[in-house]
Amino acid sequence: MDKKINFTILLNKNSTVPIYIQLYEYIREQIVNNNFKASNKLPSIREAASILKISKTTIENAYNQLIVEGYIENISKKGYFINDIGNFNYSKDFNSFKSISSSNYNELVYDNNGIDDTSFNAELWKKLYNRVLTDKLTNIYTNGSPQGEYDLRYEISEFVNNIRGGRTTPEQVIIGAGIQYLLGILAGMIKHNYNSVSIESPGYKKAEYIFEDYMFKINHIPVNSDSFNIDCLKTLNSNLLYVSPSHQYPIGNVMPINKRLELLKWASNVNGLIIEDDYDGIIRYDGMPIPCLQGLDNNDCVIYLGSFSKTLLPSLRISYMIIPKKLIKSYENIKYKYTQSTSKIDQIVLSLFIKEGHITKHLRKIRRIYKKKNTALTSYFNDKYNNTVKIINSDSGFHIVVEVITCKKYQDILETCKKNNILVEIVDVFPNKMLLSINYSGIKIEQITSFVDKLMQSIS
């Protein structure tokens, strides 16, 4: 116990891989291979900086990434320790409140929903669209492939492998107009072997609705701001699971690596399938994106869901589902039952947008834009509302999660927010306080403070 670890890594300062990532990958690998054992202590930041002759910030970045992914832990005044990735403690609190959003009964355009209106290069999109529409190769006069155009499936597969750490081929990719449509196809594909599904609670309701429609029995797995209850999952007689490990929706947790591995082990033991909803895993502000579960999976049991709605444009409808290799045959059997739901033209435009490198620039740009908004938002909360608001999660994606002290009824809060055109999701309700998810992607940077003031008037 408490054994001190020595680093034996040779950092390559001429590599294109940033130093902090080299260090992070080195430590991660040692933990996975059980060379760095549970409870062992890492060098302090100052020590590591001195040993490796790099800056303290670089060490901190690497350590923070490992913390957020659950590989290590920072124990206050003691230092950084390796977590037991085989046997992690998780909270067993059960949360019976069903999260509810102010959008449920309203068709308003919310000020804070949508995407930043400077993020999308409409001129470039136009140019590509015009090119594709009259390019003979597109052949807009015929039906598209039910699975999606090969060019786009190829680009998405490369994209997920490079940016999200996936391990996929174009044959595994299915394109569709939204996650819901794709889940419908999946349900049609697997319903003979699976009749129940376990879903995070609170979680992504729109996925749950589809499983309900397809008559799956729904099990709710409690999630709180600590973590996801795997014990509860194991007691259930169900081998299909829907999770959002990179950024739990709506609470915002990152699922620690030990839980990820435990989930994959569970799936392999019960011959199960894990549906990984990676709705905004690509956008993290501190450190790199958390690699997806799909890329960790050695047993071919993860179904990966991604979308371009938030990262590119919500008015386009392009989502994708990446199925395990073992399901390809089942998909082939039902493929011609379903018509493609995404415009063939949009598919080819997007494939060019990725192929010609625009997506990479675009992602860099939006990360910058949303980080600025995120910082402005959290700073203003901390400066002006630190007596009543505690920020729980704000390190990735397009919403933050806060705990607010309030005596108002949640119904009244939803009503007032609706009137004020503010989209909020009440994640949990406690005596005198509440857990809220607040979307900020659509607010202009100069309106952040007035938005927060309006929100706080509606809430407290």
Place this chain on the structure above:
Amino acid sequence: MDKKINFTILLNKNSTVPIYIQLYEYIREQIVNNNFKASNKLPSIREAASILKISKTTIENAYNQLIVEGYIENISKKGYFINDIGNFNYSKDFNSFKSISSSNYNELVYDNNGIDDTSFNAELWKKLYNRVLTDKLTNIYTNGSPQGEYDLRYEISEFVNNIRGGRTTPEQVIIGAGIQYLLGILAGMIKHNYNSVSIESPGYKKAEYIFEDYMFKINHIPVNSDSFNIDCLKTLNSNLLYVSPSHQYPIGNVMPINKRLELLKWASNVNGLIIEDDYDGIIRYDGMPIPCLQGLDNNDCVIYLGSFSKTLLPSLRISYMIIPKKLIKSYENIKYKYTQSTSKIDQIVLSLFIKEGHITKHLRKIRRIYKKKNTALTSYFNDKYNNTVKIINSDSGFHIVVEVITCKKYQDILETCKKNNILVEIVDVFPNKMLLSINYSGIKIEQITSFVDKLMQSIS
């Protein structure tokens, strides 16, 4: 019996309504109101022309429209007689062969599928698209309405009312990326009150798949080249029906008016719902389009399905479902469960395309184009293959139905057609002959004869 009818209509030669339509509407109204009774005889074409002082062709056009819709009958050498629209004889033949298409296991681009490649004004679409994409009013940065953009719902409602004889309001219109997605929403909406559905056999398989997915019990109602078996429908303990009355898919029948009215009466008696698939009812070559069932319905029990895939562009994905007023409340209850699946941008472009009158010009243009192809196709069959091929249906839409004498196995025919990139659907199989549905929309006019020769080599 055999009572001769006198016309008491005053035709308005200055009206914008063509004379033959005035006459057709007059006769239809007299029949519906039981002023012209069953078995009564209409004036001969020559007599009518002389009485009304209009050309024989005009009379013929009016009569033909009434025949195709089932109001009257032409008995050879005897004349034109009013049908009993309350008690029509229909065939009870049952057809156990399940229609099968060469596309079922193939992702080829078929030469004969798709639309005419000169029919779509890509330059105009580009211009509208470019305008919409950067128009602030579009607000491409936010999610679209789950029901569909109001502007498009308004235009579609007007369009269906004007061109298809519907009686609809924008509140009843739901937009989605394909009929299948919309049927999924419908299934989610009504599954608590309906658990089985009756479907034409042969019929539109892709609709059936969705009902199967949603665990509806499926009843097959036999359809042959005479008609649809309503007696069979009435014996079933099901009050949900899926039909294509304007142009039965794939056989190509027009459902006679008496059957339409009988269907509506049935629905009203059993508190049922009729789903009317009007996939290509807009395109008829001889006479006007058959008015849709939705417009005849006085009991608010018809769900109308339409699409722009064949009439505009298959690579866009814009379809619509028009629900009865009594279902609006059920829809409102589930509306926010489903994300919109059609691109908001495409929706607004299409609404402009309709609003600015382009759709009317476009429909005139494609009717001309496809009529030419249709004529070339049927003439060539009649000229060269009249010993083996009999044309069963060719008066509307994008496919014709033929009876072919052949000794080949249908499996071999499908295989050969697939190899030759020809999409055919084998509708029925008899000893030494077959009923085939042949799509011709995608064949260039100058290739019609070589297409037919290739097809006939594959078949016989």
